[in-house]
Amino acid sequence: MRRDQIAKDRQPYLVPAGGYPNACALVAPPTPRMLPLDRRHDAGFPKAHAALGRLQGTLKHLPNADMVTRTLARREAVMSSQIEGTTSDLHQLLTYEATQRTGGLPADVRITERYVTALQHGLDRVRVGGLSLKLIHELHALLMQDEAARSPVGAYRETQVWIGPTLRIEEATFVPAPPDRVKGCMDEMAASILQYAPREDEHTVLPLLAQIAIAHAQFETIHPYHDGNGRTGRLLLPLMLAAEGYPPLYLSGALLRAKSQYYAALASVQLQGEWGPWLELLGHAVVESCDESILIAEDLLALAERWEQELHSYRAHSATRRLPRFLIGHPVLSVQQAAAGLNISVPAANGALNNLLAAGIVSLVNERQWGRVFQATPVLRRLDQPPVPRQGR
Secondary structure, three states, rough: HHHHHHHHHHHEEEEEEOOOEEEEEEOOOOOOOOOOOOOOHHHHHHHHHHHHHHHHHHHHHOOOHHHHHHHHHHHHHHHHHHOOEEEEEEEHHHHHHOOOOOOOOOOOOHHHHHHHHHHHHHHHHHHOOOHHHHHHHHHHHHHHHHOOOOOOOOOOOOOOOOOOOEEEEEHHHEEEOHHHHHHEEEHHHHHHOOOOOOOOOOOOOOOHEEEHHHHHHHHHHHHOOOOOHHHHHHHHHHHHHHOOOOOOOOOOHHHOOHHHHHHHHHHHHHHHOOOOHHHHHHHHHHHHHHHHHHHHHHHHHHHHHHHHHOOOOOOOOOOOHHHHHHHHHEEEEEHHHHHHHHEEEEEHHHHHHHHHOOOOOOOOHHHHOOOOOOOHHHHHHOOOOOOOOOOOO
């Protein structure tokens, strides 16, 4: 990373890279407490906050919203992992969860499943205790547990790292702080933005979405871990919203579709201190993701209601009639999952799934390979649909 790549006001934060005296590393400047917003970027945040309100209102009044958000969480895990180059898709992740076997699946399906575990752990913790550095370490350890033999997990990196097209630090596009500066940067970020509270000398309150934008960009600039920084940093986005009482909002689909712009926007923050592109992209991603989540929720529940009508000949509280709404959250499932989820016996679950199989609502995935694992293809098909752009956004 050359000095002339860095904006003048960021050059005081350049230091020799750890172990590479002829290369420069950027110690993250102090976390900003305010952002210079122009009209275009400032206008995007009210629209994004309004979209969050729509999502909150919709999910609050939808029955079985927990099943919808369960499926959306797995969709998020797939897309956040794909930003980092994994190949596993949603169907493969759900098949792995249903079978706990990897035969015939991409090797990186386990990586994606770790994201699900970390996300749920974060949601459970943040709603009662807020977001802390301890929790971020826990998230990283869960995400990277398969890499523990190669590098520290749940602990700050101990070596200099860099981002670039080659293995040469001199050709890097970004070199974050030396390892001995990471803890100080993270402590400062936590005090300034993770536990944000207005100060007496500040005349304005930083909007929640601005806090989220700053936290993610600052985390990626510090780059505190040896690996897994992108996935860990993207977990901050839904968790900071959940800490403030919002339903889970998953942005990785929008960020994956704008992957090159996403990386370029973060680079603008890191190298130039230019926040505009990142704020604009985040605002659009929030609106797009809220609208997409609302449409998916409505479509999946309408699908479940249609299935319930097709099964009207069965008793209202029978396992057969209860399964359609369970399928929204488990579009690929085993007999054992259905039994545990509906709190019924395995034979009863098997019989109910056979009824749905006869009605054409589910199909067997691959009985020879996986045993009796069923899938609700219409749910998977709907989840794979690209979002329809809103008019006049």
